[in-house]
Amino acid sequence: MKKHDVLIVGAGGAGLRAAVAAHEAGADVAMVTKLHPVRSHTGAAEGGINAALKEEDDWKDHAYDTVKGSDYIGDQDAIETMTEEAPKEVINLENMGMAFSRDENGRVSQRAFGGLSFPRTTYASDKTGHMLLHTMYEQVMKRGVTVYDEWHVTNVVRDNGKCHGVVAYDIQSGEMEGFTAGATVFATGGMGQVFEHTTNAVSCTGDGMSMAYRAGVPMEDMEFVQFHPTTLPSTGILITEGCRGEGGILYNNKGERFMYEYGYAPNDGELASRDVVSRAELTEVQEGRGFADDTVHLDLTHFGEEKIEERLSQILELARDFEDVDPVTEPIPVKPGQHYSMGGIACNADGETELPGMYAVGEAACVSVHGANRLGGNALLELVVFGRLAGEHAANNHLTNVSTKSVEEAVKDERARIDSLMDGTGEHQSEIRQDVQDIMTEKVNVFRDEEGLMDALETIHEARERYQNVNVKDTSHTFNTDLTQTIELRSILDVAEAVTLGALERTESRGAHWRYENQERNDDDWLKHTMVYHTDDGPTVEYEDVEIKEYKPKARSY
Amino acid sequence: MATTQETQRSEPATAEGKAELDVFRYIPEEDDEPHTETYEIETFEGMTVLDALIKIRDEQDSSLTVRHSCRMARCGSDAVYINGTQRLACNTQVSELSQPIDVEPLPRFDVIRDLVVEMNEFYDRMESVEPWFQPDHEPETGEEYLQSPENRKNIDTVLDCIWCGACTSSCSPAATDSDFPGPAALAKAYRFYKDEREGEETRKRRLEMLESSHGIYRCHTQFNCTEVCPKGISPTEAIMEMSRDAVKEKLRFWR
Numbered sequence: 001m002k003k004h005d006v007l008i009v010g011a012g013g014a015g016l017r018a019a020v021a022a023h024e025a026g027a028d029v030a031m032v033t034k035l036h037p038v039r040s041h042t043g044a045a046e047g048g049i050n051a052a053l054k055e056e057d058d059w060k061d062h063a064y065d066t067v068k069g070s071d072y073i074g075d076q077d078a079i080e081t082m083t084e085e086a087p088k089e090v091i092n093l094e095n096m097g098m099a100f101s102r103d104e105n106g107r108v109s110q111r112a113f114g115g116l117s118f119p120r121t122t123y124a125s126d127k128t129g130h131m132l133l134h135t136m137y138e139q140v141m142k143r144g145v146t147v148y149d150e151w152h153v154t155n156v157v158r159d160n161g162k163c164h165g166v167v168a169y170d171i172q173s174g175e176m177e178g179f180t181a182g183a184t185v186f187a188t189g190g191m192g193q194v195f196e197h198t199t200n201a202v203s204c205t206g207d208g209m210s211m212a213y214r215a216g217v218p219m220e221d222m223e224f225v226q227f228h229p230t231t232l233p234s235t236g237i238l239i240t241e242g243c244r245g246e247g248g249i250l251y252n253n254k255g256e257r258f259m260y261e262y263g264y265a266p267n268d269g270e271l272a273s274r275d276v277v278s279r280a281e282l283t284e285v286q287e288g289r290g291f292a293d294d295t296v297h298l299d300l301t302h303f304g305e306e307k308i309e310e311r312l313s314q315i316l317e318l319a320r321d322f323e324d325v326d327p328v329t330e331p332i333p334v335k336p337g338q339h340y341s342m343g344g345i346a347c348n349a350d351g352e353t354e355l356p357g358m359y360a361v362g363e364a365a366c367v368s369v370h371g372a373n374r375l376g377g378n379a380l381l382e383l384v385v386f387g388r389l390a391g392e393h394a395a396n397n398h399l400t401n402v403s404t405k406s407v408e409e410a411v412k413d414e415r416a417r418i419d420s421l422m423d424g425t426g427e428h429q430s431e432i433r434q435d436v437q438d439i440m441t442e443k444v445n446v447f448r449d450e451e452g453l454m455d456a457l458e459t460i461h462e463a464r465e466r467y468q469n470v471n472v473k474d475t476s477h478t479f480n481t482d483l484t485q486t487i488e489l490r491s492i493l494d495v496a497e498a499v500t501l502g503a504l505e506r507t508e509s510r511g512a513h514w515r516y517e518n519q520e521r522n523d524d525d526w527l528k529h530t531m532v533y534h535t536d537d538g539p540t541v542e543y544e545d546v547e548i549k550e551y552k553p554k555a556r557s558y
Numbered sequence: 559m560a561t562t563q564e565t566q567r568s569e570p571a572t573a574e575g576k577a578e579l580d581v582f583r584y585i586p587e588e589d590d591e592p593h594t595e596t597y598e599i600e601t602f603e604g605m606t607v608l609d610a611l612i613k614i615r616d617e618q619d620s621s622l623t624v625r626h627s628c629r630m631a632r633c634g635s636d637a638v639y640i641n642g643t644q645r646l647a648c649n650t651q652v653s654e655l656s657q658p659i660d661v662e663p664l665p666r667f668d669v670i671r672d673l674v675v676e677m678n679e680f681y682d683r684m685e686s687v688e689p690w691f692q693p694d695h696e697p698e699t700g701e702e703y704l705q706s707p708e709n710r711k712n713i714d715t716v717l718d719c720i721w722c723g724a725c726t727s728s729c730s731p732a733a734t735d736s737d738f739p740g741p742a743a744l745a746k747a748y749r750f751y752k753d754e755r756e757g758e759e760t761r762k763r764r765l766e767m768l769e770s771s772h773g774i775y776r777c778h779t780q781f782n783c784t785e786v787c788p789k790g791i792s793p794t795e796a797i798m799e800m801s802r803d804a805v806k807e808k809l810r811f812w813r
């Protein structure tokens with residue numbers, strides 16, 4: 001049994017920032033993570049992190065851009081907190097040594113990003129996430145925070161209406177152990193593996209969302225899934241929005257700059273919000289103006305090699321190594337792919353959930369600042385702003401009456417559940433997982449309709465039935481990834497169901513959620529958050545009001 | 559046929575034929591000794607060694623284990639020994655390799671299981687160089703530290719390290735002296751050593767620390783690490799530069 005005041009589950013940017021804050025606030029803090037911290041998917045973030053740093057810029061403009069980007073369903077109090085704190089947090093990253101790119105005066109550089117009225121995306125070449133992740137881990141090492149790495153958390157311990165900690169599986173030894181904590185912060189990242197074509201790592205399986213949900217905390221706004229307009233067709237690898245921020249151009253097969261030509265975004269063109277560009281691309285493909293593999297072309301050839309090398313070097317490497325395309329001399333074929341979950345574990349700006357003692361932060365959480373569509377550069381920002389707030393709040397308010405006994409009981413139950421996955425015969429997880437990923441990418445994608453969503457729900461329900469009889473073939477207790485993937489599959493099923501159900505119920509189009517039958521936004525009926533609760537008989541849906549302050553909903557155009 | 563959860567993502571444009579892989583296998587509870595297992599698979603255009611391993615795992619043998627996560631040469635999880643060289647499985651094309659493709663865990667690391675090695679010693683080496691920012695002054699602007707674009711460029715050469723361990727696995731001095739930080743950790747040290755934001759005092763202190771008997775002079779300048787780095791980093795050059803600086807520093811002292 002391990003015991004700490006504050007336990008952070010997950011060691012990406014959000015978890016690491018929370019750990020540093022909790023440590024600075026004087027708490028005994030530890031981290032538990034299924035990947036070593038530097039393997040976390042925050043490292044994959046390319047483009048940058050937003051903050052109104054310049055004198056000519058104003059955090060209120062950043063707030064407005066974010067509200068508009070969210071299609072008015074982001075909570076404006078939380079958005080104000082994030083954008084107002086942004087300059088301080090980004091400078092704090094710099095002060096911790098993060099290697100931002102520099103302008104000629106030696107100040108941190110900023111560039112244009114989609115949906116922003118000012119070039120306020122602060123970047124470190126096209127490896128901003130890598131630099132952020134490593135900088136934050138350096139700070140955790142410096143402070144000597146305990147990190148239990150390669151421990152897979154499987155369950156939240158809920159008893160007497162509060163959270164007592166978690167149960168985790170030691171991937172290297174196969175042991176299960178309880179972690180008792182007065183505050184448990186879930187920073188488990190995204191859920192891209194619910195879809196087939198995604199920019200997310202194989203570890204992004206929505207575990208935290210599923211565990212919180214099963215502990216009685218709702219998943220909020222899960223139907224809002226961001227599909228990034230520029231991913232490589234064969235692998236789903238991301239080509240950063242920074243390419244368009246630097247002047248990259250999108251063409252259809254007639255050589256037309258379709259964002260302007262067909263009126264998708266007459267003002268902002270390629271730099272319109274992501275949902276707008278993704279829909280435009282797929283419309284081009286559907287109308288016969290696309291290229292092979294349902295792609296359009298992203299052209300950077302006018303930049304010249306030097307500029308690409310300097311500002312987008314990773315893109316060169318990725319396009320060459322993974323798509324066999326040289327961006328210096330030829331356009332990159334791109335198509336939309338699952339990228340980010342706007343929804344997540346319902347929580348407030350301090351990370352508190354409905355369950356006392358349990359917090360959420362980062363992509364796993366829904367504060368909500370992204371609403372129906374996240375702006376590029378706002379996710380990394382969310383990690384550090386709310387990571388700090390959650391870490392501080394957890395350190396100052398952790399429960400003192402948590403019970404090791406409840407945790408011990410939970411360990412026994414989890415041991416039995418895991419053992420039951422490993423005995424007997426049954427279907428292998430990979431087949432079930434593939435069927436769910438396929439149907440999600442086919443029917444719960446950029447364009448959605450009622451019939452498709454119903455089909456998807458049916459496939460998910462069947463997959464649940466099949467999961468009852470799932471079997472792990474590998475019987476070893478050492479680094480058994482067959483087992484961990486089977487555990488993850490349950491998370492994928494929970495999340496897939498919440499996404500699809502939320503999408504089916506929401507009969508309007510807003511941000512990233514687009515319905516064939518209802519192509520307009522409907523503020524009269526749908527200016528509200530979807531809350532999906534777990535019950536033994538399946539999910540139930542409730543709704544909550546959106547926090548609206550200064551910015552009243554109006555038509556959104558780019 | 560069993561479908562695969564990750565390889566299917568790379569829909570085969572054309573089935574390009576077959577590949578044979580000889581994979582190092584070892585499961586401690588089951589095997590007294592490691593052995594080699596041969597697998598034959600159908601390949602597709604653009605297939606990487608990681609794709610191939612996952613395909614084997616999903617279709618033939620679910621017990622085959624390799625650490626991996628990002629699939630895009632970023633997380634540094636899947637450095638392995640392919641046809642006698644340390645490489646990332648996820649950015650190595652099957653079509654570029656001679657067959658049968660030999661896949662083994664990183665040499666000079668203890669094997670936990672199959673292709674998964676013990677990384678803790680590597681992490682300890684990284685930590686031994688105090689790899690965190692240690693400025694000896696407040697920023698001049700009161701907000702951010704200023705850094706010239708040229709200085710930022712200097713450290714760019716090593717900033718991309720993903721801690722995969724390929725270099726350390728290729729380094730013979732690191733194998734014989736566990737107190738020698740090895741190429742990855744010394745490249746990390748260089749990242750701070752060269753960063754002008756830290757200030758002169760810290761720079762000197764770092765150099766002294768690195769000069770210890772198990773430090774920079776242990777490097778045999780064989781460039782093995784440089785050759786295998788999947789990110790094009792040259793730890794050797796970083797180490798050589800710090801060694802030259804250390805020597806110069808001494809001369810100045812004696813003069």
Ligand SMILES: Cc1cc2nc3c(=O)[nH]c(=O)nc-3n(C[C@H](O)[C@H](O)[C@H](O)COP(=O)(O)OP(=O)(O)OC[C@H]3O[C@@H](n4cnc5c(N)ncnc54)[C@H](O)[C@@H]3O)c2cc1C
Nearest residue numbers: 010011012014034035042047048153189362363377379380
């Ligand atoms: C390719 C790509 C590019 C992006 N570019 C940008 C960008 O330019 N700007 C921007 O603002 N945003 C960007 N984003 C989004 C942003 O990077 C992510 O939303 C963010 O990094 C998520 O961070 P996190 O800390 O919440 O999760 P992660 O970094 O994914 O970390 C999750 C952590 O949780 C742990 N974990 C998960 N499940 C368990 C479990 N069951 N038990 C124990 N531990 C667990 C993992 O080990 C990991 O440490 C990008 C995303 C992608 C995929």
Ligand code: FES
Nearest residue numbers: 628629633634648
């Ligand atoms: S899987 Fe991440 S580096 Fe290869």
